[in-house]
Amino acid sequence: MITQQVLGKAIFETIKKASCCIPGDIEEAFQDSISRESSSVSKMALEATLESLQRSRETSLLACPDTGWPLFFVEVGDEAVVEGGLRVIETASKRAVEKATHEGYLRATMKHPLTGEDPGNNIGNNVPNFTYKFVPGDTIKLTFVPKGGGSECFGGTRYQVMAFADGLTAIKKFIVDAYIAASRAGAICPPSVLGVGIGGTSDISTKLAKEAAALRKVGSKNPEPEIARIEEELYEGINRLGIGAMGSGGDVSVFDVNVEYAYTHLAGIAVAMNANCFIARRATVEVDGKGNIKEHESPNWFNGR
Amino acid sequence: MAEYHLKTPLQDEEIKDLKTGDKVYFSGEAWTCRSKLQKTVFDEGWKLPFDTREKNLLIHVGPVIIDEGGNWKLVSFQPTSSIRFEKWGPASVKDLGLKAIIGKTTMGKDSQEAMKKYCCIHATPLGVTPTLFIERIKVKEVHWLEEMGSIEAAWILELDELGPFLVDIDCEGKNHFDHLDEKIAANRRSVYQEMGIPEDFEYTRLY
The missing domain is CATH 3.30.1330 (60s Ribosomal Protein L30; Chain: A;)
Structure with missing residues (x-):
């Protein structure tokens, strides 16, 4: 018992x-991003944040x-x-x-x-x-x-229902546009761990997005090749936008993109996004x-x- | 990108030198607030019990401060998002006479206009670094602790080279993030192309 x-x-x-x-996979994401970030401002933001995180762990401070x-x-x-x-x-x-x-x-x-x-x-x-x-x-x-609250309140959580006629193109556009808007001026503390929920009722899709953002390890892949391809495409695409750490401009705009899905009604496809702070x-x-x-x-x- | 080290009270002449994209560190006195305090001051007419033209550096932050045997101990500190206080931004600049506001994100067009007119800047933190910040801050005193609660009270802090912050709005009313928006919009066009999203794509209206 x-x-x-x-x-x-x-x-x-x-x-x-x-x-x-901070979890090990997030610390690795910081280190990996620092090594490939070419913007000095973004790099400095990542380095200072990682230093603060390491000190938090040693001193049990938030x-x-x-x-x-x-x-x-x-x-x-x-x-x-x-x-x-x-x-x-x-x-x-x-x-x-x-x-x-x-x-x-x-x-x-x-x-x-x-x-x-x-x-x-x-x-x-x-x-x-x-x-x-x-x-x-x-x-x-x-x-x-x-x-x-940053990732949750300032646009990191979005939801829209797509027509089957619009399909994957609409899903990708929605996520890219919503992520740009939410990252402006560092509102959601990018580079985020971005969760995407596809299908289900509104609450199922948002819940999947939240769990994909908050519970999946950075670097994990969806086992279904078609879903993994969407993860990869969004990850590559968003990282070419130039958002950078805290929206200050740079190469690393998202730590990872995790997609989960549920079967949906033949009338429409719910799509939700949920961002987790880079301090995930x-x-x-x-x-x-x-x-x-x-x-x-x-x-x-x-x-x- | 220049780097500045300023001491409060801040003067117009030194604030005018700062341009968007510059880095800045602050020393001297600053005070804190969040929504509750601004609502009582700007919407309900409460008068702050200190002179904001002297304490002219404001930080939008809800610090974690505990009472340790009669002494205030700062446990955590990270500026919060300024954009949600935009409603009170112009009054913060005009009526309180502030010369710099530190906060996460940025502020909107009305605040930018007021900052241009009355010479004030907004600066945003580079990263999330609470354990680095707390080593550069001493808690001096607190106002309206009972009325606002610890997180939303007006804490008077003594800063020692607190930074770096990125100047995102300068006295010319320019915003660093407006400039970035244009770059990101240009990048988005090529990302759309690579992802097979037509530039003129429109969602089918479902309702």
Whole structure:
């Protein structure tokens, strides 16, 4: 049985890690971009950011003060037993968010959308937010994503329905145009990890885009060749636009493009994009019934990517 | 691209030298705000309890500052996006007499006009570097902490060579990003071509 104490501790440490320690694939993306960036301003922005990130990891200081929306993505083993029931995943997560906020590992950023009331602990209606998958086994695997306001509020999230008559051309145009608009003056903190969701209802496409941006490793490829080709084409195309780090002009405009899709209605194709900040934060932990806690470098949310 | 090191209070003569694309570092006093404070000042008429013509460097930021045994400790600092305060931009320049505003992104046409008329610049951070910034900032005092909350209060900070920032709007009213927009639009034409997107493509209207 997974005890509340073990689960709570594992979640708290995962929040702290996500907020302060940049994942390895993102650090590699920085290093790779620095080595091929020809604009001195963009290169300087990438180098200074990487230095700050390395220091954040050593000193357990926030990688970015905007720790954004607290989002949990949980893989629940179909034989997992949690002390007090599965709902403890949520109560323990909320307690961990509150503790992390009080200890400075999350900024108290969440507030009431209309009154502006600030609970001071990032806990409120529908926040933190939880997404679940059932998987074989007896473990709980949880990924915490502090999703920054820059990438989420300033045009990094878009959605449009295309006619089948317009097809892939419309999809590509939409993503390129939307990314240019959202990157202006560094609004979404480019070079982003760009997620694209194709098909499904509006919420399915936006959810896929979010998960593709926040949960897939930089450098991962969609296993279906046709989808991988779209990823590659968008990645190459966007990197020829000259947007650069923080929109200051340069060679590296996007760290990666990850595309996921869902079957859709024969009437139209929903297309959504979601950008993750170049400081793409996430951390994953897996807890089993014997009390073992295992950290994972990647959420591996999409079955192998 | 020139590099400047300025000390507050900022003077018109030194601000006039800065051009879009230049790098700038700031020392001396600065103050902070976000939406809530600007709403109360510009829409509800509250009067700031300090002289903004003397403290004429504003940073759009919601710092993370904790009370450590009676001392303020700056834990994290990264300017936030200025463009969303555009509504209050012209008044910030005209009524408060600011000479420089630091914030992420940039500001809009109305602010640019006001900056040209009253001699003020906007500067944007090069990268996301909170742990580098906090070593160059001391917290001096805070105003309206209870009214605004810690993140949105007016913190008075002492800066020591804080930067580098990229000058994106200068006193001539030019915007660095307008210039980049043109370059990106030109690149987009060739990217469209390579991706097989017709220049005159129009989406089928579904509603």
